[in-house]
Amino acid sequence: MNQKALFIIFGGTGDLAYRKLYPALFNLYEKGYLKEDFAVIGTARRPWSNDHYHEVVMSAIEDAGRDSGRTNDDLPRKFANHFYYQSHNVDDVDHYVALRKLADELDEKYQLEGNRIFYLAMAPRFFGTIAGHLKDQQLLTDGDGFNRLIIEKPFGRDYPSAKELNDSISGSFKEEQIFRIDHYLGKEPIQSIAGLRFGNALFNSLWSKEHIDNIQITLAESLGVEERAGYYETAGAMRDMVQNHIMQIVSLLTMERPDVFDPSHLREKKIEAVENIQMYSKEEVDQNFVRGQYGEDEFKTQLAYRDEEGTDDNSQIETFVAGKLITHNPSLDGVPIYIRTGKRLTKKSTQVNIVFKNNDKNIFSDNPDEKLETNVLTMHIEPDQGFTLEFNTKTGNQGYKLSPVHLRYRKTAAEKARIPDAYEGLIRDALAGDKTNFAHWHEVAQAWKIMDVVRNTWDAETPDFPNYVSGSMGPQAADDLLTRDGREWVFNPRK
Known part of the structure; x- marks a missing residue:
């Protein structure tokens, strides 16, 4: 079943995104769970262009061996064209304002109906900062669209730090909106x-x-x-x-x-x-x-x-x-x-x-x-x-x-x-709620x-x-x- 959504990946230049997320999203695209009405914004400190980002995404697909045996050689390029890059400092309010502007533009361009998945592929110490700015700078959509936050382990180092981490994101997202990935x-x-x-x-x-x-x-x-x-x-x-x-x-x-x-x-x-x-x-x-x-x-x-x-x-x-x-x-x-x-x-x-x-x-x-x-x-x-x-x-x-x-x-x-x-299945589940x-x-x-x-x-x-x-x-x-x-x-x- 096709699902419209905008993915915003914090840590878009990182190893997790390259090895796991981009190949998983490509598989969902190839199988029709994602069609033409989706978009991805990758954010990180590096000053990449959209064109360079497209090449990185296609390289990730190739390195994962996910395109072997395909009959449509244009598919990775078509897929990568849905990706947009924004250089981003997680502590800078102005960067969230620019991110909101780009997100709104893509929502309208691809008719995404306000559906947004925020993937925090970064160290947990940034989770609370990002979640707070997403709410304060109005990147969370109202109306019929969904807002879902995907976070990676480790969820803290012990119970006190895990509770502090959870408290830092629960001020912006409800429990039913938080998807904690354990790839097992x-x-x-x-x-x-x-x-x-x-x-x-x-x-x-x-x-x-x-x-x-x-x-x-x-x-x-x-x-x-x-x-x-x-x-x-x-x-x-x-x-x-x-x-x-x-x-x-x-x-x-x-x-x-x-x-x-x-x-x-x-x-x-x-x-x-x-x-x-x-x-x-x-x-x-x-x-x-x-x-x-x-x-x-x-x-x-x-x-x-x-x-x-x-x-x-x-x-x-x-x-x-x-x-x-x-x-x-x-x-x-x-x-x-x-x-x-x-x-x-x-x-x-x-x-x-x-x-x-x-x-x-x-x-x-x-x-x-x-x-x-x-x-x-x-x-x-x-x-x-x-x-x-x-x-x-x-x-x-x-x-x-x-x-x-x-x-x-x-x-x-x-x-x-x-x-x-595992990541393909879990992202598909997050799309479906x-x-x-x-x-x-x-x-x-x-x-x-x-x-x-x-x-x-x-x-x-x-x-x-x-x-x-x-x-x-x-x-x-x-x-x-x-x-x-x-x-x-x-x-x-x-x-």
Whole structure:
């Protein structure tokens, strides 16, 4: 469905706009979600001309490989002609006056009916300033048109800074107008969690504390910090991955079934799910959370984190986090959720493992102590996409010896190629006003409150880093976290 809109991108010369936003918008144009009645204003400090801006946009499309196989070679040029550039200082009132004049002209030229999306592809410290000027200088339209603000994570560094950030933009935009992008929520396999849970009687009936023993979430990366060392020194794995991506996945896995699957009902259940995660004391943090920092690999061919360019020689920032969360949502009350994420691990993989209870007596064995193999449902997020269900069946020609088998489904390369990029899908949703796959302030706030307890506990202690070898699956303490509960990590590529 075609949607008329004016996009105003603050940070239009930046890496995010070049790598993600321009290719995503081009895909929407190519597929007809955007037609001829749209326009884009890019703003930043650089003194670019419109012609130069058009060349940059077309280069972004080409570098993203989004134009391969097209039959219409004129399409990128036609698309880029909808882009206009204005040099802009976010602190200068006069620049907003000029921006309003250009926006009004484009609204009339393209008949956009006052629909405006403001995309803040800049550091969060500018969000409040920009939002305030947009309101004060009357860039927000009245009447039937919409005004929507898209902001990128990080949404603060802790709860106080997140609240300050939220307060700074909520004076100009209402909550229903704010679209907080977490690109993990734009991934099709993450969006499929609700469908798997609530769209299948088998899993819907088994998704309870009576049948699930534990849930495991792994976001493993094989690379180190690479060129992100400067950012990582201020963020670490907790702020970079746990508070946002992992907590969003936790909410989708543990929320109660909504009466209706729409943005408002889903938001209500996700907020409830995060609020029902147990808050820990300092002592409980020490028992249930582990942090790590990678050292050299066993052959000394890869640098330790502290030896990476841009890091502190005595850095105490974590590149690995593992933890045990407890949900008190009614249907899963008491079920532990084991989480882990880290850099320089054995293998890149994002997956969720649902481990079912294994209390049944093995009537097929003469040994009364022999247990059945545990049933496990694995959701593969990336690089594979699909699922694996492990269950037991009879093998061999004699007797009733049971062995585990795997029911597997993986998306083919062709199927994955047809899935929209996360940013493409999220921008399309923002155009439609669909907030299903965006984070609500209450989710963000509660996730920070939970993780602030962990962060504050760690900040009061000096860690013994580095404490895991590059190419391993993290520090031994992460395995011990499960071992003392009589469990083990399902995903173990070194086993």
